[in-house]
Amino acid sequence: MPSAVGITLEQAQAAVTAAHKKAVAIETLMNIAVVDAGANLVAFAHMDGAWLGSIDISQKKARTARYFDMPTGAIGGLSQPGGPLFNIEHSNGGLITFPGGVPITDASGEVIGAIGVSGSTVENDHAVAEAGAAAVK
Amino acid sequence: MPSAVGITLEQAQAAVTAAHKKAVAIETLMNIAVVDAGANLVAFAHMDGAWLGSIDISQKKARTARYFDMPTGAIGGLSQPGGPLFNIEHSNGGLITFPGGVPITDASGEVIGAIGVSGSTVENDHAVAEAGAAAVK
Amino acid sequence: MPSAVGITLEQAQAAVTAAHKKAVAIETLMNIAVVDAGANLVAFAHMDGAWLGSIDISQKKARTARYFDMPTGAIGGLSQPGGPLFNIEHSNGGLITFPGGVPITDASGEVIGAIGVSGSTVENDHAVAEAGAAAVK
Amino acid sequence: MPSAVGITLEQAQAAVTAAHKKAVAIETLMNIAVVDAGANLVAFAHMDGAWLGSIDISQKKARTARYFDMPTGAIGGLSQPGGPLFNIEHSNGGLITFPGGVPITDASGEVIGAIGVSGSTVENDHAVAEAGAAAVK
Numbered sequence: 001m002p003s004a005v006g007i008t009l010e011q012a013q014a015a016v017t018a019a020h021k022k023a024v025a026i027e028t029l030m031n032i033a034v035v036d037a038g039a040n041l042v043a044f045a046h047m048d049g050a051w052l053g054s055i056d057i058s059q060k061k062a063r064t065a066r067y068f069d070m071p072t073g074a075i076g077g078l079s080q081p082g083g084p085l086f087n088i089e090h091s092n093g094g095l096i097t098f099p100g101g102v103p104i105t106d107a108s109g110e111v112i113g114a115i116g117v118s119g120s121t122v123e124n125d126h127a128v129a130e131a132g133a134a135a136v137k
Numbered sequence: 138m139p140s141a142v143g144i145t146l147e148q149a150q151a152a153v154t155a156a157h158k159k160a161v162a163i164e165t166l167m168n169i170a171v172v173d174a175g176a177n178l179v180a181f182a183h184m185d186g187a188w189l190g191s192i193d194i195s196q197k198k199a200r201t202a203r204y205f206d207m208p209t210g211a212i213g214g215l216s217q218p219g220g221p222l223f224n225i226e227h228s229n230g231g232l233i234t235f236p237g238g239v240p241i242t243d244a245s246g247e248v249i250g251a252i253g254v255s256g257s258t259v260e261n262d263h264a265v266a267e268a269g270a271a272a273v274k
Numbered sequence: 275m276p277s278a279v280g281i282t283l284e285q286a287q288a289a290v291t292a293a294h295k296k297a298v299a300i301e302t303l304m305n306i307a308v309v310d311a312g313a314n315l316v317a318f319a320h321m322d323g324a325w326l327g328s329i330d331i332s333q334k335k336a337r338t339a340r341y342f343d344m345p346t347g348a349i350g351g352l353s354q355p356g357g358p359l360f361n362i363e364h365s366n367g368g369l370i371t372f373p374g375g376v377p378i379t380d381a382s383g384e385v386i387g388a389i390g391v392s393g394s395t396v397e398n399d400h401a402v403a404e405a406g407a408a409a410v411k
Numbered sequence: 412m413p414s415a416v417g418i419t420l421e422q423a424q425a426a427v428t429a430a431h432k433k434a435v436a437i438e439t440l441m442n443i444a445v446v447d448a449g450a451n452l453v454a455f456a457h458m459d460g461a462w463l464g465s466i467d468i469s470q471k472k473a474r475t476a477r478y479f480d481m482p483t484g485a486i487g488g489l490s491q492p493g494g495p496l497f498n499i500e501h502s503n504g505g506l507i508t509f510p511g512g513v514p515i516t517d518a519s520g521e522v523i524g525a526i527g528v529s530g531s532t533v534e535n536d537h538a539v540a541e542a543g544a545a546a547v548k
Contacts, residue, residue, distance in 0.1 A: 008185050040192055041183060043181060044178060048145050051341060052175070052177050053337075053340075054341075054342075055178050056365045056366045057366070060365055081355045089361040090364070098360060122359070175312015176314075201464065204463050219491060221510075221532070223487060223490070223508070224487075224500040225468070225509070227501070227507065228464065228468045228507060230467075279463075283456060286457075310457075312463070314466055315466050318454060319420055326449065329452050
């Protein structure tokens with residue numbers, strides 16, 4: 001029997017679909033990535049014309065959010081010059097620590113994965129990521 | 138104005154859906170990746186319980202198929218010891234040259250992207266990739 | 275049938291030639307790189323005696339400009355400590371976010387590639403990149 | 412005064428132009444890279460529609476030829492299973508050891524750089540590389 005690592009493909013695709021819908025609603029072009037509890041890619045979508053450089057960033061945001069089980073922006077607040085986690089971005093093959101990545105939890109509150117979004121302002125990226133995460137029950 | 142690079146998200150998702158359906162039909166667990174004409178990731182799906190190591194392999198197969206506009210297995214036939222392309226796999230950050238990656242063409246025959254599938258035997262991987270590519274009109 | 279990905283070699287070489295001419299005119303030694311719409315290298319020139327370290331930087335500037343369809347310096351303004359995109363440079367295998375990279379558009383305004391220049395001050399790098407991009411009709 | 416490292420840009424561009432002309436003559440689509448005596452990229456051209464995966468391979472062939480001052484195919488004969496240099500391709504960030512890379516020498520016979528060509532059969536790649544190298548006096 002195959003072993004699951006948190007989020008299912010069905011849940012991940014629901015998150016991508018909800019994030020995509022939100023991106024359209026706020027008139028942005030996004031890259032949307034969902035990883036499982038092992039920080040492995042489960043689902044991804046690049047909207048037509050979205051920034052090519054954000055393909056990688058969205059995946060790094062999703063992994064960063066799961067690596068530390070917190071929104072990526074929370075880490076960015078600690079990684080500034082003089083901060084306690086200065087330049088943590090050098091680890092794990094490259095982290096992205098500005099907003100746009102959030103953990104995904106199940107009904108019991110356990111982290112089962114994370115979603116990362118990139119393609120607009122960090123405020124928009126975060127809003128779209130939240131919309132995606134909220135679609136997972 | 139956003140610029141497109143070959144395949145659209147709608148086409149890429151149609152390829153993923155068709156490949157997924159084929160994978161279920163032949164009772165396999167697959168990772169399915171679609172890249173655009175610039176070899177950038179457009180859509181991805183990891184079936185529950187599919188090999189984690191195949192997440193990367195499926196993407197490398199898709200890129201390899203687009204890099205050379207041919208099925209990945211055709212390259213593998215030439216990269217064997219004593220063959221003309223021995224160890225070509227060391228280029229481009231790592232190629233995968235066994236079957237499972239195929240170019241995706243539009244109605245005019247132009248290559249607009251590629252699909253890479255990994256998770257079972259190379260015969261099954263190739264069959265699922267073909268099913269995905271065939272879904273793009 | 276070969277598929278094009280934006281800019282042609284003829285256009286890219288015209289951009290390199292114009293940039294080279296500008297570099298000579300302002301008495302600088304430059305590295306000049308042009309990528310296509312998929313961020314793949316199309317043409318490159320290293321002027322005799324130009325900084326060796328700028329060979330890579332010019333290519334990263336070109337890719338960065340295409341990845342986000344804006345001049346590289348615009349990103350650098352946002353990636354400073356405390357800025358919204360702090361340390362974005364860790365993505366995509368390394369970005370360069372100071373001036374010297376600009377998108378290349380066709381007559382319709384669509385982005386078909388980008389040029390990156392490195393070898394002098396960032397003001398000079400940007401001026402030479404602009405001269406190169408302007409040569410593409 | 413800037414320091415030269417072997418081949419000049421003028422010589423490198425002459426090699427690229429001659430190789431390009433040869434590629435057209437034999438009806439192939441090539442990627443052509445020239446490196447200096449320090450194995451740094453000096454000039455590059457990607458012909459429209461040439462394999463995207465060969466952008467990297469042509470550069471690796473050029474560097475490999477200069478790293479060891481011999482045609483790349485000569486190294487490939489030694490890197491086979493059981494051979495004295497088995498899997499040497501793992502060094503230097505990836506070597507390419509099949510034909511298509513050749514050193515470039517000046518009138519005195521000193522190696523001043525190398526050219527790497529990729530996009531067709533290894534025989535064609537090598538023929539185009541030879542045509543490019545022969546254009547440097």
